[in-house]
Amino acid sequence: MKNGTLNSKLFFNKYKAKKLIYQTKLSSIYEGINIKDNEPVAIKLEKKSSKLALLESEAYFLFNLKGYGIPKIITYGNSGLFKVLVEELLGLSINSLWEMRKRYKIDSKLLIKDVCMIALQGLERLEFIHSKN
Numbered sequence: 001m002k003n004g005t006l007n008s009k010l011f012f013n014k015y016k017a018k019k020l021i022y023q024t025k026l027s028s029i030y031e032g033i034n035i036k037d038n039e040p041v042a043i044k045l046e047k048k049s050s051k052l053a054l055l056e057s058e059a060y061f062l063f064n065l066k067g068y069g070i071p072k073i074i075t076y077g078n079s080g081l082f083k084v085l086v087e088e089l090l091g092l093s094i095n096s097l098w099e100m101r102k103r104y105k106i107d108s109k110l111l112i113k114d115v116c117m118i119a120l121q122g123l124e125r126l127e128f129i130h131s132k133n
Contacts, residue, residue, distance in 0.1 A: 006066045010035070011079040015086050017043050021093060027049060030090060034074075041074060044085040048078060050053065068128045069121065094118065 007019050017030040030058065032043040046055040059076040072088040089126070092100070097114065101107070110118075 011043060011082075011086065012075060012077070013083075013085050015041055015043055015075075021094065024093075026052065027055060032086070040089040042087050042089045043062060043073065044087070048081055048083055053083075055085050059085050065132055067132075069125045070128070096129045 011032075013119070014034055014036055015032050016035050017032045017045045019031045020028060021031050027044060027046045030043040030045070032041045033039065036042055044058070046053075046056060056076070059073060062070060065075050069090075071090055073090065074086040076083075076085045078084070094110075098110070101110075
């Protein structure tokens, strides 16, 4: 998956990839939109040829963890050469926050306040996950 090659691609005749958010060797995450109602979504892609099937496992766990701070699964399946997971788009990633600070020429270090808020949210999510066994 080359950077940006899937921008504007349509999945399931409904979800359009708009902007690459993050990419690894195994998968890519795009900010996208539901073209039927203009709702923002996150679109995660994994090549069908991948032997690990991590996206399928992620979809299973997210579906069973529904709730506080866990993105809602909209759909999962195959589309073209990819396994595709479409989910609720939550908010800025840590990387996006970092890039925004750089763009506005703010010291690129995260503030103590930001780090504390991220840590608190992480702990709250872990507590929620543990409550689901």
